[in-house]
Amino acid sequence: MEMSGANALVEALRREKTQVVFGLPGGVIMPVYDVFYKMKDLPPELAIRNILVRHEQSAAHMADGYARASGRVGVCMSTSGPGATNLVTGIATAFMDSSPIIAITGQVARPFIGKDAFQETDIIGVVTSVTKYAFQPRKATEIPQMVKAAFRIATTRRPGPVVIDIPKDVQQEMGVVEFTDQPIPRRYGPLPDPDPGTLERMVDALVKAKTPLIIAGGGVRVAEASRELVALAELLMCPVATSLMGKGCIPEDHPLSIGVMGMHGPSETNRIVSSADVLLIVGSRLSDRTTGNIDKFCPNSQILHVDTDKAEIAKNKTPTISLVSDARKALKALHTGLVKRLAREPKSHWFRKAKNDIDLCDLQKDGPYLSAVHVIRLLRKLLPREAIVTTEVGQNQMWSAVHFQAYGPRQFITSGGLGTMGFGFPAALGAKVACPETPVVDIAGDGSFAMTENAMATSIEEQIPVTVVVLNNRMLGMVAQWHRLFYGRRYCGVELGRSPCFPKLAEAYGAVGVAVQDYKELSEAVKSALANEVTTVIDVPISPEEDATPMLAPGAGLEEAVIA
Amino acid sequence: MISPQEEVIIDVLVDHKPGVLCTVSNLFRRRGFNISNVAIGTSEKDRVARMTLTMRGGEKEAVQLVRHLENLVDVIKAEIVDAGKAVVRELALVKIAPKPEDRLQILSFVDVYRAKIVHLSDDSIIVEASGDSDKIDAFIELSRNFGLKEVARTGITALSREQKSTESQGNDVGW
Numbered sequence: 100m101e102m103s104g105a106n107a108l109v110e111a112l113r114r115e116k117t118q119v120v121f122g123l124p125g126g127v128i129m130p131v132y133d134v135f136y137k138m139k140d141l142p143p144e145l146a147i148r149n150i151l152v153r154h155e156q157s158a159a160h161m162a163d164g165y166a167r168a169s170g171r172v173g174v175c176m177s178t179s180g181p182g183a184t185n186l187v188t189g190i191a192t193a194f195m196d197s198s199p200i201i202a203i204t205g206q207v208a209r210p211f212i213g214k215d216a217f218q219e220t221d222i223i224g225v226v227t228s229v230t231k232y233a234f235q236p237r238k239a240t241e242i243p244q245m246v247k248a249a250f251r252i253a254t255t256r257r258p259g260p261v262v263i264d265i266p267k268d269v270q271q272e273m274g275v276v277e278f279t280d281q282p283i284p285r286r287y288g289p290l291p292d293p294d295p296g297t298l299e300r301m302v303d304a305l306v307k308a309k310t311p312l313i314i315a316g317g318g319v320r321v322a323e324a325s326r327e328l329v330a331l332a333e334l335l336m337c338p339v340a341t342s343l344m345g346k347g348c349i350p351e352d353h354p355l356s357i358g359v360m361g362m363h364g365p366s367e368t369n370r371i372v373s374s375a376d377v378l379l380i381v382g383s384r385l386s387d388r389t390t391g392n393i394d395k396f397c398p399n400s401q402i403l404h405v406d407t408d409k410a411e412i413a414k415n416k417t418p419t420i421s422l423v424s425d426a427r428k429a430l431k432a433l434h435t436g437l438v439k440r441l442a443r444e445p446k447s448h449w450f451r452k453a454k455n456d457i458d459l460c461d462l463q464k465d466g467p468y469l470s471a472v473h474v475i476r477l478l479r480k481l482l483p484r485e486a487i488v489t490t491e492v493g494q495n496q497m498w499s500a501v502h503f504q505a506y507g508p509r510q511f512i513t514s515g516g517l518g519t520m521g522f523g524f525p526a527a528l529g530a531k532v533a534c535p536e537t538p539v540v541d542i543a544g545d546g547s548f549a550m551t552e553n554a555m556a557t558s559i560e561e562q563i564p565v566t567v568v569v570l571n572n573r574m575l576g577m578v579a580q581w582h583r584l585f586y587g588r589r590y591c592g593v594e595l596g597r598s599p600c601f602p603k604l605a606e607a608y609g610a611v612g613v614a615v616q617d618y619k620e621l622s623e624a625v626k627s628a629l630a631n632e633v634t635t636v637i638d639v640p641i642s643p644e645e646d647a648t649p650m651l652a653p654g655a656g657l658e659e660a661v662i663a
Numbered sequence: 664m665i666s667p668q669e670e671v672i673i674d675v676l677v678d679h680k681p682g683v684l685c686t687v688s689n690l691f692r693r694r695g696f697n698i699s700n701v702a703i704g705t706s707e708k709d710r711v712a713r714m715t716l717t718m719r720g721g722e723k724e725a726v727q728l729v730r731h732l733e734n735l736v737d738v739i740k741a742e743i744v745d746a747g748k749a750v751v752r753e754l755a756l757v758k759i760a761p762k763p764e765d766r767l768q769i770l771s772f773v774d775v776y777r778a779k780i781v782h783l784s785d786d787s788i789i790v791e792a793s794g795d796s797d798k799i800d801a802f803i804e805l806s807r808n809f810g811l812k813e814v815a816r817t818g819i820t821a822l823s824r825e826q827k828s829t830e831s832q833g834n835d836v837g838w
Contacts, residue, residue: 228693232736410730
C-alpha cells in the first residue's frame with residue numbers, strides 16, 4: 100500500500116487496537132495530526148480519539164493511567180524539543196512502575212538532525228535510561244514494523260515505556276508500506292514455563308513453613324494473577340502483605356490481607372512480615388520503601404523470590420530460592436504442587452490482623468480541620484466497590500495506601516517508584532477514558548494537584564468527569580512532616596499559603612468546585628460529585644500538623660523505630 | 664570463585680546498529696558498574712557485533728550486570744567468560760623514540776615478547792605487541808627505559824575455547 104509515513108503510523112496504531120492518543124501538537128508532528136483530522140469523518144470504532152492536553156507531562160500520565168486501569172497500552176504524542184522533554188517525567192514515572200506506554204515524538208527532518216535545528220532535542224539520548232527501548236525510523240516503510248515491535252516490547256515480560264521518534268520528513272515521505280500480522284521473530288518473547296525443579300523446592304519450603312507469608316508486588320497485577328494469588332494464600336492460610344504497587348492484588352477486606360507493608364505500613368503489618376519464617380515474594384523488586392533497611396529485612400527468613408525480570412533476583416536481597424517466571428504461571432504451579440502436599444498438613448491462621456475500621460457516626464472535627472485519615476476512610480465507605488482511585492504523591496498517598504482499602508488490582512493507581520507529584524489527576528483522567536463507566540477519584544494534596552491542575556481544561560473540553568478530593572493543608576505536607584520529625588520544625592520552602600482557592604479555580608475551568616467544612620458536607624459533596632457529569636474538585640481543610648503515620652525513620656528496619 | 668578486586672570478562676553479542684554502544688555503556692554508568700575496558704567489533708555473523716567488557720568487581724556484581732545486559736533489547740546474549748577456559752588477548756601499539764645506541768637492544772626485547780616492529784624511521788619505532796594484559800603491561804614498562812612516547816591499546820578481547828552452539832540466535836536479528 101502506498102501511503103505517507105504519518106498514515107502508516109496511524110494505521111499501524113489502529114492495527115494495534117489503539118483507541119486514543121493523548122497529546123499536544125507542534126511543528127514536526129503536524130503530518131500525524133493531519134491524519135487525525137481526516138479521521139473525523141470515520142465512524143468512532145474506526146477512528147482514533149485524539150485528546151488534547153495542556154502540558155505534555157499530563158499526556159504521558161494520562162497514557163499511564165489509561166494503561167494501569169485497563170492493562171492496555173497507553174499512547175501519548177508530542178512534538179520535538181520541549182514537547183518531547185515535557186513527556187520525560189511521565190515516561191520515567193511509567194518506567195519505574197512498569198507501565199506499558201508508547202510515546203510518539205516528532206523530530207526535526209532528517210537533513211536537520213544533529214544541526215541543532217529549531218526545537219531539536221536528541222530525545223532518544225535523553226530517554227535511554229527511562230525507557231525499555233527507543234526507535235527512530237529513518238524511512239516511512241520502517242514505521243509499521245517499529246510500531247509493532249514497540250507494542251511488543253512495551254507489553255512483554257516486565258512492561259514499560261517505549262519511545263518512537265519520527266523525523267518530520269519521514270512522516271511526509273511516501274512509501275509502499277506493508278503491514279504484517281505475523282509476529283516478528285525476536286528473542287524478547289514471553290518467558291518459558293517455570294522450572295519444575297525450582298517449583299518443587301519452593302513447594303517443599305512452603306510445606307515445611309510454620310509461619311509462611313506472601314508479599315505481592317506490582318508484578319501480580321501485571322500478570323493478572325490476583326485470583327491465583329488469593330487461591331494460594333487460602334490454601335496456605337497465610338497472610339498476604341503487598342508493596343504499594345501490589346495494593347489491591349488481594350482485596351484488602353479479605354481476611355488474609357494485611358495491607359501495604361513498608362515505610363508507612365501499619366506496624367502490625369510490618370511485624371507480621373518480620374515474623375514469617377518463609378516469605379514468598381511475587382513480582383516485587385523489594386524497593387527500599389517496601390523493606391525498610393534491607394540489611395535488617397527478615398534476616399532469618401527463607402526468601403522465595405519469583406519475578407519476571409531476572410535482574411530483580413538478588414538485586415536488593417539475595418533469595419534462598421529464586422524463580423524467573425510470570426507471576427500467574429508461578430502462582431498456579433505452586434498451587435498445584437501444594438494441593439497434593441498440604442492436604443495432610445492443614446495450617447490455620449498464625450497471625451492476627453489489624454483492625455482497620457472506624458465508626459463514622461462519631462466523626463468530630465478537630466477545630467477548623469478534618470482528619471485526613473477519617474476523610475479517606477469515609478471515602479472508602481462512600482465510593483462503590485469498583486471505583487478507581489488515583490493518588491498524588493506525599494502524605495495523601497501514604498494515607499490512602501494505609502486507610503483506603505483497594506478491592507482490585509487495577510483500582511489503586513499511584514506513582515510508587517518515581518513518586519511523581521502531579522501524577523494523580525491526569526492519571527485519573529486516563530483511567531476514566533479507559534473505564535468510562537467506573538467512578539474515578541483522585542485523592543490529592545494541594546501541592547501535587549497544583550502541578551498538573553491545568554488538566555482540568557482537558558477534563559472539561561473532552562468531557563472526562565472525575566472527582567478530585569484535595570486534602571488541603573496549605574503545605575507540602577510530607578516534606579513538612581520530615582521537617583517536624585527530623586529537622587527540628589525548621590520549615591523551609593513548604594508553606595503554600597492561601598493561593599489558589601481550588602473551588603474557584605475549578606469553576607474558572609468550568610468544573611464544579613466545592614469547599615466543605617465538615618464530614619457531612621464532605622459526604623454530600625462526594626455523592627453529588629459521583630452523580631455529576633462534570634469534574635468536581637472538593638477542597639477539604641486538613642490540619643497542617645497531621646502526620647502520615649506510622650512511619651519508619653530512614654535507615655530503620657521494618658520492626659524498628661516506628662514513629663506512631 | 665572470583666575475588667572482589669579481580670577483573671571479570673563478559674562476552675556480549677549485540678545487534679550491530681547505531682546507538683547500541685551508547686545503550687550498553689549507559690547501563691554501566693546508570694547502575695554504577697566499574698568497567699575498565701570495552702572492545703567492540705564485528706562477529707562471525709552479519710549484523711551482530713561482539714563486545715568484550717572487563718569489569719572490576721565480584722562475581723555477584725558480574726552476574727547482576729549480565730542480567731541487566733540481557734534485559735536490553737539490542738543484546739542477544741551476555742555471559743561471563745571463564746578466563747581459564749578462554750583465549751584472552753589484547754593488542755597494543757607502542758611508539759618508542761630510542762637513543763641510537765639502544766636500537767639493537769629494543770630489537771632483542773621485541774623478539775622476547777614476540778612483538779613485532781611495524782614502523783621504523785630515523786627517530787622512532789612503532790611496535791605491535793599482543794597477548795594478555797599482564798604481558799602488555801610488562802612490555803610497556805620495559806619500553807619506558809628506552810624512550811616510550813605513545814601507547815594505544817585495543818582493550819581485552821576474548822573467546823571461549825569451548826565449542827558452543829549459537830544456532831538458536833540465527834533468526835533473532837530483527838530490527
